Amino acid sequence: MSLNKLLSILAFIGLGFGVYYFYSNNPASKESHFAVCITKAVTGYDCPGCGGQRAFHELLHGNFIEAARLNLFIYFFAPLLLFIFLKVTLKPFGINLPDIILSTKWLVAILMAMLIFTVLRNVV
Numbered sequence: 343m344s345l346n347k348l349l350s351i352l353a354f355i356g357l358g359f360g361v362y363y364f365y366s367n368n369p370a371s372k373e374s375h376f377a378v379c380i381t382k383a384v385t386g387y388d389c390p391g392c393g394g395q396r397a398f399h400e401l402l403h404g405n406f407i408e409a410a411r412l413n414l415f416i417y418f419f420a421p422l423l424l425f426i427f428l429k430v431t432l433k434p435f436g437i438n439l440p441d442i443i444l445s446t447k448w449l450v451a452i453l454m455a456m457l458i459f460t461v462l463r464n465v466v
Contacts, residue, residue: 346434353431365402369395387464390415390456414459418452 367374381389393413400409401416409416422442429439444452 344434350431350434353427357427361402364395364399367399369399388460390460392463394419415456 367376369376376395379389379392381387382392391413394416397409397412397416398420400406400412401420425439425442432439
């Protein structure tokens with residue numbers, strides 16, 4: 343077995359442990375250990391990713407409305423990150439997923455949506 347295949351298998355195991363940790367531990371509770379948003383800690387304002395960990399926890403529990411309330415971008419970034427993870431980790435096994443090709447217009451639109459989302463969540 344090649345080193346790349348072994349690393350891919352270890353990445354899948356790590357992903358499984360990570361998903362299990364998010365499922366089993368609520369990021370909103372004080373006794374769980376999760377990353378703290380540096381932007382929120384320094385400025386007091388929510389960044390586009392704030393609430394993402396809690397939203398992912400709610401998503402794993404099937405609480406789709408609560409997940410959207412915590413961070414609407416979870417429905418965009420969770421599938422995107424999973425696709426990128428699968429694309430990278432399945433490549434050593436000869437499974438090639440298609441490339442994601444985004445035009446500059448789409449990238450600008452996504453960034454603008456994130457900016458508007460960030461402003462609205464801090465004003466409203």
